[in-house]
Amino acid sequence: MALKKFIYKTILPSCLKPHHHEKPLPDPKIVQVSKPLSSQRLSLSDISYPGSPISVTLSNLSASLVGSNLLIFTHKELQLITHKFSKSNYLGEGGFGTVYKGFIDEKIKPGLLKPQSVAVKVLDLDGSQGDMEWLAEVIFLGQLKHPHLVNLIGYCCEDEHRLLVYEYMEQGNLETKLFKGYSATLPWLTRLKIAVGAAKGLAFLHEEEKPVIYRDFKASNVLLDLDYNAKLSDFGLATDGPQGDETHVTTRVMGTHGYAAPEYITTGHLTTISDVYSFGVVLLELLTGRRSMDKSRPGREQNLVAWGRPLLKDPHKLDNILMDPRLEGQYSTEAARKAAALAYQCLSHHPKCRPTMTTVVKTLEPLLDLKDIPVGPFVYIVPSEAKDENNVHKVENVHNRANCGNREDEEEKEKKERVHRRHRRGHRHRRRAQSLKSRAVYSDTHLYESLGTNLYSLDPM
Numbered sequence: 001m002a003l004k005k006f007i008y009k010t011i012l013p014s015c016l017k018p019h020h021h022e023k024p025l026p027d028p029k030i031v032q033v034s035k036p037l038s039s040q041r042l043s044l045s046d047i048s049y050p051g052s053p054i055s056v057t058l059s060n061l062s063a064s065l066v067g068s069n070l071l072i073f074t075h076k077e078l079q080l081i082t083h084k085f086s087k088s089n090y091l092g093e094g095g096f097g098t099v100y101k102g103f104i105d106e107k108i109k110p111g112l113l114k115p116q117s118v119a120v121k122v123l124d125l126d127g128s129q130g131d132m133e134w135l136a137e138v139i140f141l142g143q144l145k146h147p148h149l150v151n152l153i154g155y156c157c158e159d160e161h162r163l164l165v166y167e168y169m170e171q172g173n174l175e176t177k178l179f180k181g182y183s184a185t186l187p188w189l190t191r192l193k194i195a196v197g198a199a200k201g202l203a204f205l206h207e208e209e210k211p212v213i214y215r216d217f218k219a220s221n222v223l224l225d226l227d228y229n230a231k232l233s234d235f236g237l238a239t240d241g242p243q244g245d246e247t248h249v250t251t252r253v254m255g256t257h258g259y260a261a262p263e264y265i266t267t268g269h270l271t272t273i274s275d276v277y278s279f280g281v282v283l284l285e286l287l288t289g290r291r292s293m294d295k296s297r298p299g300r301e302q303n304l305v306a307w308g309r310p311l312l313k314d315p316h317k318l319d320n321i322l323m324d325p326r327l328e329g330q331y332s333t334e335a336a337r338k339a340a341a342l343a344y345q346c347l348s349h350h351p352k353c354r355p356t357m358t359t360v361v362k363t364l365e366p367l368l369d370l371k372d373i374p375v376g377p378f379v380y381i382v383p384s385e386a387k388d389e390n391n392v393h394k395v396e397n398v399h400n401r402a403n404c405g406n407r408e409d410e411e412e413k414e415k416k417e418r419v420h421r422r423h424r425r426g427h428r429h430r431r432r433a434q435s436l437k438s439r440a441v442y443s444d445t446h447l448y449e450s451l452g453t454n455l456y457s458l459d460p461m
């Protein structure tokens, strides 16, 4: 489960405008829409209370969300597809409630185009979240469709029951993949692919005609499909961006410790750029394999940004201290440096110094083509001597040896090239250092970099 959500209501000035999440909850049966439904996206702020011109019952909400094609499920149907919300279908639990796996086909929904696995999220009626988070999810995800946003298939609103039905994401969430060591370490290119996918999801939200601030970007809200395509989930805290001449939205501070932007925490001022900071935190988590907050680490390493941000710009520290040791050096040095420089900018304390998400995508995506990744250690599997399996092993061994030879050759070649490159670079650096020394224009850092055993370039990042 994810880090605890926080609400800083006690430390914020009481004059802050209330946010939609703070309004008294509407009658679950009646939602009023304050303007005619058109092709324009319906926002949460368009929803008001009895007395407004057009009233829409929640059971009719799907029809109001133009073109969304949301399916409406009965509670009984969802019981059926999750085997009565059985333990064996349990996927996990968050602030909203419990999530179960299910399967829908024509028998459940006649006319359904393709049978598919789904994830069913059940609102915990005694939990911290409620109707408004459920509604935010339906309103935003019902209308916003993008390859990097999880697809909301439908919902259930029956009596007190509030459920959401999503496409099923086979690889679960990024937090589990990155930090809970049940599965193999995520390789470098997969991490980059996830970062690019999630960045595209955020960029899409920010570039909408009516921009959306996601507000709860964190590793556990990035879901992964079978091919590690990243999709954003959990729109319960999402909100419409500033309208007209406004520069920000003022709101009660909500989010997750370790991910929220510092200016948002101290002022309650929310912009799309606050999401960029949270993205920077997740990018840093992907580089380091460390959690944004980790109480099990020594004091000064517990807050990832405070510890890691200063190290991002130092190539030596980046390779030797910051990068996730589980990657075993198997990443492109150039790509890692560029990603680190980007994370550094995203994590700036000055919102104006942060890039937009569109710039983030443009910077990150080309890094997927940098494939100068050192070859990993070769593992030779000793063939079994069991007699009855002799023939099988003979075939396998011939095959293995052939692969083995190729790989050894390649590895040897790669090793020689690396040594050669290192010598040449060392030579170049010594020459450059000597020439700088003679002109006495280098800083201590440059001297360290150029005379040390590392191979880093003297060019500023």
Ligand SMILES: Nc1ncnc2c1ncn2[C@@H]1O[C@H](COP(=O)(O)OP(=O)(O)OP(=O)(O)O)[C@@H](O)[C@H]1O
Residues within 6 Å of the ligand: 001, 002, 003, 005, 091, 092, 093, 094, 095, 096, 097, 099, 118, 119, 121, 150, 166, 167, 168, 169, 170, 172, 173, 220, 221, 223, 233, 234
């Ligand atoms: N569409 C989905 N497909 C597969 N698994 C999902 C899906 N949606 C959620 N899950 C899983 O269900 C679990 C709970 O998710 P949920 O989003 O409710 O909580 P969380 O992200 O851990 O915490 P938070 O409440 O802070 O968002 C997670 O393990 C998540 O991976």
Ligand SMILES: [Mg+2]
Residues within 6 Å of the ligand: 094, 220, 221, 233, 234
């Ligand atoms: Mg979540």
